[in-house]
Amino acid sequence: MDWELVFTVRDALGRPLFGEAEMIGGKNGLNRAIRWVHVLESASFDSLIHGEEMILTTGMGVSVDLPSSLSFMQNLIDKNAACLCIELGAYFSRIPQEMIDLANKHDFPLIIFTRTVRFVDITLDLHSLIINRHHRMLQELESISREFHRLTLTSQGTIKVLQLLCKSTRTQIVYLQPQGKPLFFPAVPPEEQTPLLNFFDSFSEEMEGLQPDAAPYLREYGHKTAALKPVGALDQTWAYILMICRHKPQEFDCLLLDSASLSIAQELLRTRYMEERKLFSENLWVDELVGGRIEDDNRVKGLAGPDFNIVNELPYRVCLIEIENPRDVKWNSSENEWESITFHLSLILRSIFEKYSLRPLITLKNNRLTVIALDIQSKLPGKLRLQQALDALQHIRSDEKLKDLQLVIGVSKSRKGLRHAHAGYQEAVQALSLYSCYQKPVLFYEELGVFQLLLNLNDGSTLENFIRSYLGPLIDHDQSKGSELLLTLRVFLDHDGSKQIAARSLFIVRQSLYYRLDKITELLGEDFMLPENRISIQVALRAYQLLYPDKLTLPSSRSAQL
Helix, strand or coil, X not given: CCHHHCCEHHHHHCCHHHCCEEEEECHHHCCCECCEEEECCCCCCCCCCCCCEEEEECCCCCCCCHHHHHHHHHHHHHCCCCEEEEECCCCCCCCCHHHHHHHHHCCCCEEEECCCCCHHHHHHHHHHHHHHHHHHHHHHHHHHHHHHHHHCCCCCHHHHHHHHHHHHHCCEEEEECCCXXXXXXXXXXXXXXXXXXXXXXXXXXXXXXXCCCCCXXXXXXCCEEEEEEEEEECCEEEEEEEEEECCCCCHXXXXXXXXXXXXXXXXXXXXXXXXHHHHHHHCHHHHHHHCCCCCCHHHHHHHHCCCHHHHHCCCEEEEEEEEECCCCCCCCCHHHHHHHHHHHHHHHHHHHHHHCCEEEEEXXXXXXXXXEEEECCCCCCHHHHHHHXXXXXXXXXXXXXXXXXXXXXXXXXXXXXXXXXXXXXXXHHHXXXXXXXXXXXXXXXXHCCCHHHHHHHXXXXXXXXXXXXXXXXXXXXXHHHCCCHHHHHHHHHHCCCCHHHHHHHHCXXXXXXXXXXXXXXXXXXXXXXXXXXXXXXXXXXXXXXXHCHHHHCCCCCCXXXX
């Protein structure tokens, strides 16, 4: 950065109005930045200053005694004031040595006026200079930001942006990617790289929640200050820029760091879009694979490419993601808009899955994304990581085009061997089909319980006959009387026969529940709660729920019906 754009204590002392001023303490703080000038005559100023202000005072209200004066000055130091200027006179005839020592200890400039000065003249003079320099800073910032953007449209744009950032801020820049060699601007010898990389690794856990649009993260690095900025988009972080400053980063430094991060993120996003389009065309064979049209290993090997042997040994799950638009939002041009939406979603999905050590093979058909999620191995179990990835996908709302979408996801069991992907796809389809029964946005096949069996028996008559055998009297009573005995029985059994919980879940009083249970006993027989009968009845209820999911929906708060 052009340091003439930052107004410092040194610059202020060079102004004519400071011609007879004397700096008596904190001389090592001459390069402290001044953002504003403030006249302060009160010892209570907690909410009056924000930091980097030049404080002008005569001492009225703060020179009662030495402890009060030291407390006032310490408070200014804690609030990061730029310096303190005291006019000697009625309130301070001289400056106590203790105040000078405190100023020297913190490199906090302590300046005195031996003659009366007009504070209003000082504020007018310095404010005009500060505003002018701030305007020049914004002009330079805009100019450099435009150059960042232009550079990202050229070959090796990211490297050129980082070089310009290094030159403009006069700092050490380190560019770090999860997969890739770190880049240093200017270049540093290997023995100096290691401490920087170890420093970055030391607070990697603290960066977990740091979003790309957040302010740079500041941390002390020896006698220097490090500013860390994530690079990414769509709620995903793809890289980090580490800026090592010999001084505390100024506003200009942080704004340039933000601008460089945004420009690089835009280039990475463009690159990922192109890679996603290429992968989409290359992965057309995935649709044939999950559709069961490829069963021969040799053909799969030819389509999957040279890393087939590795991929084929990896455990995987098939995820079927159905994209819904619950608010029926109308897009401008359906075909182009839909392609843009699915590309956004595919791009985000790939980034999230890779974060959780999952390699996705993606194919799209109508409003469904089919993903073969290959487990690249990690310390955490594969199902847990996949669950975390799918949960993260559900909460992506950074893009206007995605915020109205609802994702419903069915997931197969874990298996190996790509030629078995069709079986996994069928499991994912079955899991997805039970969304109306479970009302869960993500459903794993192994969580279906008895539904796994019932789905295979759903041939049009087997389940109907089974349901009639055990629940026929209740079904007929509900249809003729408008009662809810079937729902009552399901809730009662699902809560292990707890009448209190069942009544609360059904929003009815206990007496109403007793009446319903007596009626159920009358229709099904006294032995319906015996273990063998109870198991059969619960399976029949699940079968009925499978065929008629809307009829066994729990009430919200409506009145009970008999």
